[in-house]
Amino acid sequence: xxxxxxxxxxxxxxxxxxxxxxxxxxxxxxxxxxxxxxxxxxxxxxxxxxxxxxxxxxxxxxxxxxxxxxxxxxxxxxxxxxxxxxxxxxxxxxxxxxxxxxxxxxxxxxxxxxxxxxxxxxxxxxxxxxxxxxxxxxxxxxxxxxxxxxxxxxxxxxxxxxxxxxxxxxxxxxxxxxxxxxxxxxxxxxxxxxxxxxxxxxxxxxxxxxxxxxxxxxxxxxxxxxxxxxxxxxxxxxxxxxxxxxxxxxxxxxxxxxxx
Amino acid sequence: xxxxxxxxxxxxxxxxxxxxxxxxxxxxxxxxxxxxxxxxxxxxxxxxxxxxxxxxxxxxxxxxxxxxxxxxxxxxxxxxxxxxxxxxxxxxxxxxxxxxxx
Numbered sequence: 001x002x003x004x005x006x007x008x009x010x011x012x013x014x015x016x017x018x019x020x021x022x023x024x025x026x027x028x029x030x031x032x033x034x035x036x037x038x039x040x041x042x043x044x045x046x047x048x049x050x051x052x053x054x055x056x057x058x059x060x061x062x063x064x065x066x067x068x069x070x071x072x073x074x075x076x077x078x079x080x081x082x083x084x085x086x087x088x089x090x091x092x093x094x095x096x097x098x099x100x101x102x103x104x105x106x107x108x109x110x111x112x113x114x115x116x117x118x119x120x121x122x123x124x125x126x127x128x129x130x131x132x133x134x135x136x137x138x139x140x141x142x143x144x145x146x147x148x149x150x151x152x153x154x155x156x157x158x159x160x161x162x163x164x165x166x167x168x169x170x171x172x173x174x175x176x177x178x179x180x181x182x183x184x185x186x187x188x189x190x191x192x193x194x195x196x197x198x199x200x201x202x203x204x205x206x207x208x209x210x211x212x213x214x215x216x217x218x219x220x221x222x223x224x225x226x227x228x229x230x231x232x233x234x235x236x237x238x239x240x241x242x243x244x245x246x247x248x249x250x251x252x253x254x255x256x257x258x259x260x
Numbered sequence: 261x262x263x264x265x266x267x268x269x270x271x272x273x274x275x276x277x278x279x280x281x282x283x284x285x286x287x288x289x290x291x292x293x294x295x296x297x298x299x300x301x302x303x304x305x306x307x308x309x310x311x312x313x314x315x316x317x318x319x320x321x322x323x324x325x326x327x328x329x330x331x332x333x334x335x336x337x338x339x340x341x342x343x344x345x346x347x348x349x350x351x352x353x354x355x356x357x358x359x360x361x362x
Contacts, residue, residue, distance in 0.1 A: 019348060038266065048270060080280060085281075099286065162330075172347065173343075176339060179306065188310075190310070196314065224299075
């Protein structure tokens, strides 16, 4: 595999995700261990479910001996937002990609891998780029889970209790370059935060960290469509330089094509 | 609990996690959305990232002040076009510093 192979590019782009995942996965492993469920269940959960928020909630519900149906329905609700993410990322995958590769790609689609892929500068990218990105994220998540299960704590407490913000910081790192160059994206992002805050005033939605952001996203994207009316340009999200550590142009990017 | 209980839960969780990821990807990869729906999908990334970040980030550190400072540092570093790794490390360092000074 050459250094410029899309899979390797994806692995490199996944480094920030992996860094963000590690401490949270360690925390998940510790929680799974301290919840009294068998360690293999915690590990298998990371290996085959691979859905952070749903796993945290699932482990808590298992510890409380909830019924399988309750746990599965809660997981389904928490993962509804992935319908939006998968719908948005699908047209960005190069045409002609085999269905089997799409299924492999879909397995690793999380909030964070979506954040990295959806803010790539190129209009479309190969599935292998996204699979590389997912591989970095999945590996870090499982390594962290294993460390948490085995060591029951691997970071100094002061770092551990502040690492929860790292994933949000990654969202900032990815969102800002888009909003700098596409004003409509900035307004939609601000709108989304405003709608999210307004929805939190509704008692039924106040405590729902799954449903409220989902509704806020749909409403603000809809309002953005009405207000701005033309398609946001995916090329308006310049990727920060260090996510491509070898400094080469990403496949299909304007730089690689020689576009000015 | 019997192993079957755990296996049923794990398989069910895997199914309801994979389906919302796989079905739209399979459908919209072949039926490319156009017009207003394409515009709507284009606005999903900034809307989703922003609504996932705020206000949830404020509860992710021991105090909201630590989160606000971490987000501010991250915002400045991102505006200065620093790498995501540096943005994350800078923000976490700010949160840890606030925690140390408490």
